[in-house]
Amino acid sequence: MDVDQFIKQAIDRGDARGPWELSIAERLVYLISEAEIRCDMTGFESFTELYGERGVKALADAYRAVGAIELAGVLEALLPLFPEPAEELLLPAYELICSRAGYSYESIAAVLGALLQPPPSGAAPETC
16 A cells, blocks of 8 residues: 555544544544644644544654654643643644644655554564
């Protein structure tokens, strides 16, 4: 399966099952996609309301994995503010997500390429 097919499948599976039933690679794709879509349509607050602290932490991990270090740091700084971070404090995350700061399709594809490599013989596959 190529990266484009994997991305489409991960988003479809996430829409059907939610992020917590996905593999690590699928969750990375799904949460980044969800953050982008929600920021473009309704704002980052809708992401935090739907996925909460756990989702923001997983999103920070996903962004860090694809090279968006500043964005990951901004998200991690929000974690102590849960369960209800003030909307104005979400603005820096919103702006960085909307501008796709620090990452690209290519950086996501590179991470997925590494995650989707079959494990060496005898090694157990990584799961959550």
